[in-house]
Amino acid sequence: MTDFTPGDVVEIATDKGRAFVQVTHTHSSYPPVVRALDGVHAARPDDLGPLVSGPTRFVAMIPLDSALDKLGRAHEVVGHVEVPEEQKPFPTFRMPIRDKKGEIVYWWFWDGRGLSYDVELDDAQKALPLREVMTGTRFLDLLVSENI
Template sequence: MTDYTPGDVVEVRIGDQLAYVQVTHNHPSYPPVVRAFGGLHEKRPEDLDALAAGPTHFVAMIPLGSALRHVGAEHELVARVQVPDEQKKFPTFRMPIRDKKGEIVYWWFWDGQGLSYDVELDDEQKALPLREVTSGARFLEMLSSEDA
């Protein structure tokens, strides 16, 4: 079950500040894909279209509404905004494949449809989001972090 649809902008309260995220994709087998806008705000920006057109802080897979409710985070749908062109393609996620000792043997890359792999990550691949379902607590940490 999904709480939100692509284009939805959700305001998340973190202490005395507000963070903003946009649902970009729904996938039939995974939670929605969400992009976070950088920065925390004292009050809601007047132009949410401009905020959504700006840079992406991070991308994650998360059952947004239920995960935020689970950790007691206040959140609400505040706008429906066009997903920017550069975010319309389903993102590629990376996932480490480990041996019995826990060492990474190679990396899988998943684009929402198929898998590919590589033994070493280049700089572009290192920047890809991890293929994991993010918890509400971890999501709040990522929203609060400059380095997510």
């Protein structure tokens, strides 16, 4: 098992090429937080800096090593690049709270320290990642998806 640190860039072998993620945060109670970097690549870029400073496809909490090992996906830390300034604050995650019928009653928002809530989501809140430990299969599907 790898002990990831914020800034680690991990290359992941997919059926479509190499995908890259950057570990942005660790939390004592959850798996690492990673941001998926843009694109799937035929080869590892010589300079990871432009890739890391580029867009974030999605953010997830995932036990990266064990999830990818279970899927039989080769992966390795290929560099360490400072987390971009806009990614340094711990991300806020959203979580639906449902009634007995399964209807969403309100939303919790978690910023790594505390909770807040709201009844309706605005557009910015709709874009927040879900507070879930993502499965490896879902993670891999999102990495190679062209539509996120």
